[in-house]
Amino acid sequence: MPQTVPATQMNQQARPAKKGSKTAKAEQPTPPVQSAQPVAAAQPAAPTPETPSGKIGPGMNSKGEVVDSSRVEAGYGQSVKGLRDWEGEITGKPAPGSKFTQLQIGMPMKQVTDLVGQPSDQGAYLTGKAFIPFFFGSDKHRQELVYKNQGRLIFAGGSMGDIGSAHLVWIIHNASEPAYR
Structure with missing residues (x-):
């Protein structure tokens, strides 16, 4: 399960480390990076077999047939x-x-x-x-x-x-x- 990356790094006293300071550069465990896509969107929905594009357009029925x-x-x-x-x-x-x-x-x-x-x-x-x-x-x-x-x-x-x-x-x-x- 991906975790979010904290917005600011913290030093041992629970204060934000200043940019460029030694405490900001000190070895800290690297948190896992959040993926660009949510887990739910990782599996694309399969298009319906009736229409090649999976969409029902104007003038078409749900079976992918043109009616108008x-x-x-x-x-x-x-x-x-x-x-x-x-x-x-x-x-x-x-x-x-x-x-x-x-x-x-x-x-x-x-x-x-x-x-x-x-x-x-x-x-x-x-x-x-x-x-x-x-x-x-x-x-x-x-x-x-x-x-x-x-x-x-x-x-x-x-x-x-x-x-x-x-x-x-x-x-x-x-x-x-x-x-x-």
């Missing part, structure tokens, strides 16, 4: 590194027989639509990076494809001058996805 794709937020799914070092996220559990299981983060939009077919609805929006002056990286805009009873696929747009090359960055599995956004 429009309310899902980033950070509650499984972070993955995909093709060509693209980083992305997979949220929810795939529906039985879902074509989304063939997909990998980092795939170009053309390759994805060749594998899973045309979406039932789609839309696009700007991200906050679009308003940063002199930002020439990717992810200034995103394209969202909706597939009925499968979920949604989010693509990050290319950088300046590279408008048509969107890559898959987020897969949202939702077995009860409506046909339209």
